[in-house]
Amino acid sequence: MSLALIFLSTGPAEEPPYPSLHRTLGNHDDLTRFVSDHFYLGLPRIRSPPVAAENKGGGGGGGAKKALSREEEILKLIKAGDRNGAILKAIELYNLDVSAIKGTPAYDKLVSGEGLTSPDGKVTIGDDAFSSPGWLASSIGHEALHAAQLQDGRWNDHPESRGLNEVEAYDYEIANASQNGLSDKEVAELTSRREAEYKQLPQSARDRVDNGDYTPPAKGDK
Amino acid sequence: MLSLTLSLPQRSFAPDDTLPLTAALQNTGAAPLLVNARLALNAPSAPAVFREVELRITRGGDAAPLPFQARVNIGAPQPESFQLLAAGQEITRVYHVGSYYGLTAGLYSVAAVYSNRQDYERGSERAWQGEVVSDAVTFEIGAARPA
Numbered sequence: 001m002s003l004a005l006i007f008l009s010t011g012p013a014e015e016p017p018y019p020s021l022h023r024t025l026g027n028h029d030d031l032t033r034f035v036s037d038h039f040y041l042g043l044p045r046i047r048s049p050p051v052a053a054e055n056k057g058g059g060g061g062g063g064a065k066k067a068l069s070r071e072e073e074i075l076k077l078i079k080a081g082d083r084n085g086a087i088l089k090a091i092e093l094y095n096l097d098v099s100a101i102k103g104t105p106a107y108d109k110l111v112s113g114e115g116l117t118s119p120d121g122k123v124t125i126g127d128d129a130f131s132s133p134g135w136l137a138s139s140i141g142h143e144a145l146h147a148a149q150l151q152d153g154r155w156n157d158h159p160e161s162r163g164l165n166e167v168e169a170y171d172y173e174i175a176n177a178s179q180n181g182l183s184d185k186e187v188a189e190l191t192s193r194r195e196a197e198y199k200q201l202p203q204s205a206r207d208r209v210d211n212g213d214y215t216p217p218a219k220g221d222k
Numbered sequence: 223m224l225s226l227t228l229s230l231p232q233r234s235f236a237p238d239d240t241l242p243l244t245a246a247l248q249n250t251g252a253a254p255l256l257v258n259a260r261l262a263l264n265a266p267s268a269p270a271v272f273r274e275v276e277l278r279i280t281r282g283g284d285a286a287p288l289p290f291q292a293r294v295n296i297g298a299p300q301p302e303s304f305q306l307l308a309a310g311q312e313i314t315r316v317y318h319v320g321s322y323y324g325l326t327a328g329l330y331s332v333a334a335v336y337s338n339r340q341d342y343e344r345g346s347e348r349a350w351q352g353e354v355v356s357d358a359v360t361f362e363i364g365a366a367r368p369a
Contacts, residue, residue: 113262119291162293166295169295189297196271
């Protein structure tokens with residue numbers, strides 16, 4: 001039996017990640033719009049619609065250099081092995097708000113998966129984030145949201161906190177999927193991860209999330 | 223049969239050290255084993271599909287392990303995550319423990335648990351499933367120097 005079949009399929013036969021929403025929402029665009037409209041009031045977002053990056057190499061001398069798209073600019077850095085450069089360029093070209101992150105997000109080959117936010121607010125980005133420029137931007141945004149949760153006091157050691165923080169970060173990525181230019185496959189992957197985290201939460205926490213409240217209980221609460 | 227061993231480059235660390243912990247997963251049996259070689263470290267509360275390794279860190283004589291404090295964005299293992307380990311062969315992975323836990327001055331003990339619950343087949347080989355626990359290693363974090 002294929003691993004992908006077990007864990008990565010998001011086909012219609014599976015239980016949907018948003019049980020209460022899927023009765024009326026049929027596809028990723030609808031889901032993205034719904035999450036964007038209902039779950040992201042007041043949370044950090046991409047600040048403005050993405051724009052193609054200008055090629056700054058011409059010096060105004062009338063050379064007709066073709067402007068590289070933001071994707072091309074970042075891909076160029078990734079292909080050159082400049083992963084830290086790609087991170088900085090993604091932050092710039094996708095207008096990511098990383099103000100809550102302590103220091104500068106940096107590549108770390110030892111990090112498993114896409115990224116890691118440490119309890120001190122530092123962010124490190126792993127190899128899996130570099131599969132596409134949009135995925136890189138989305139993954140940085142995911143960690144930036146964790147840093148914001150930490151800064152805002154919505155991250156603690158309560159057993160529900162980690163899962164709530166992750167569901168919120170995946171909802172953030174899904175809500176910004178169009179702006180980041182994510183593919184259907186990438187959105188399906190985010191939806192699958194969100195579903196796995198959501199299912200781990202107790203019903204009371206799921207109910208809060210369904211109402212757009214991702215706040216974890218205080219550390220000492222039952 | 224698998225075994226898991228932890229090692230640290232030294233016993234004492236400064237408060238701002240990254241604390242590089244090496245985990246070695248070895249096939250101690252006589253036949254090759256197909257294993258989930260990703261060895262992703264994540265919280266015990268994370269869905270099983272998002273982790274292969276969890277750490278149990280205790281401080282001083284405390285019985286309760288410290289809470290895993292980082293947030294890790296990771297998906298399910300992919301087919302390329304699985305490797306055939308020959309008899310006696312091992313795979314290693316380094317974790318910067320200081321990135322996952324807020325550790326202050328004191329004496330600590332750390333053990334690790336490797337687990338794989340993913341059913342995966344490659345040819346005639348089926349991935350090993352189960353759990354293996356390492357022995358504990360101890361380390362010390364010194365007091366911060368006065369500014």
